[in-house]
Amino acid sequence: MWFFFALRICRVAPLATHQGKIRMTTNPTACMILIGNELLSGRTQDKNLSWLSPQLNELGITMQHVHIIPDDAETIVATVNEARARYDYVFTTGGIGPTHDDITTECIGKAFNVAVERNAEAEAILRGYYSFDMLNAARLKMADIPVGATLIENPVSAAPAYKIENVFVLAGVPSIMQGMFAHAKHLLKGGKPTVSRQLELWIGEGTIAAQIEAVQHRFSAVEIGVYPTMKEGKARTTIVVRGTDEKQVVTAMDACETFCDSLGIQRITHA
């Protein structure tokens, strides 16, 4: 198992392409699968990606792809199988509760072609948490776990998450997901965290596009993103320099600051 992981983690994955050049990272890669009709319909705004991605980055794991999919068995099985073959780690959120629309666990069983069975350890956890009259058949369903999975503690509401091979099956409620992840971190093997610097400017991005591109060409080990926003009808631009080599990131950002200052571009300062 660890040999399998080691092989996967050493794989070189493309991080980003600019103008045909491909820069590579040896960091492990991650994919999130956010499961729930309520996310797709726009009823619920996902908050798990923006929380988990920085957590993974601190461990040196790079988020590469996110799927948002409905509570549909065929879609869940196909998406999990595609993602676990392609990325080092897969994190699913949602669909592991007690109600009829919680179908993630049965789908994980199908995806791995293993049975989903009552797990004695998970059942004991639920029996310790719920009073006798509260632990009905629906809640006991949360102790049904794919055979071969490793349980992950849920410090918020007891019913455990689990890991099966490189797939981590987590809750959708953010506070519960976060509690579970704290108990899953030690199972992850990362690389080098990506660090970033940003510069906010009172200017339209198009005006300085050529200068930013020139800096990107000089520093191919970093990734420069340019993000436009508007405030009170005035164009603003944020330049973000990212990379795993902090020195390169700082030097590339210095180059951006130098050309901005030489052009007299006003920086946005936050008091």
Added chain:
Amino acid sequence: MWFFFALRICRVAPLATHQGKIRMTTNPTACMILIGNELLSGRTQDKNLSWLSPQLNELGITMQHVHIIPDDAETIVATVNEARARYDYVFTTGGIGPTHDDITTECIGKAFNVAVERNAEAEAILRGYYSFDMLNAARLKMADIPVGATLIENPVSAAPAYKIENVFVLAGVPSIMQGMFAHAKHLLKGGKPTVSRQLELWIGEGTIAAQIEAVQHRFSAVEIGVYPTMKEGKARTTIVVRGTDEKQVVTAMDACETFCDSLGIQRITHA
């Protein structure tokens, strides 16, 4: 072309699976592809899905899958090609600005195997919007459009969106994307909007899981979602009934209200 669309739109797509039962919708399906490293890293929270999905639903188009992917050419091309074969409509957001990291249009060209060329109409729009000294080479790049695409007006910042076959290529900045979509709506052919009713309760979802499932079994034409939240340590549950047949939705929600009232479950009311 319209024959092609008519064929696609009549396709029957699975909407949701519960316990092995598949309900079908004849509504056209949609996929969103949210392009940008800043979304994957967690730096920027996407706001386009939660805006576009209800807009499409009003037209009777069902959001079925969302991808969030990096500014990586290979990933963009592969994701666009997979999505346009699988769903009736595809909407991309992001990566059509003037800077070096805006690579969506060149990727769309590659995906469709067509050239990306300076579009005279798009160039005229940019020349009418920008003063001579502002219209540099970087901004003119926004007039490079895949051959065969239909331009879509951008009422906010001029540089047009476009549609090529069933793929709509939109901006990432929400206000710009929304303005573009207003000018793209007439190009879409929809079905029946999904309507929904919801009921918020002071109870843990597991306590009433069996009763909700019984209602789901009685009303197979609706989709019942159950969403738990916590407030000040107290468990709350929202039951959401959705479907294209409003009468069925209302009747199924009545059945939920009846069992909740009979069990004396306190409703959450919003003053």
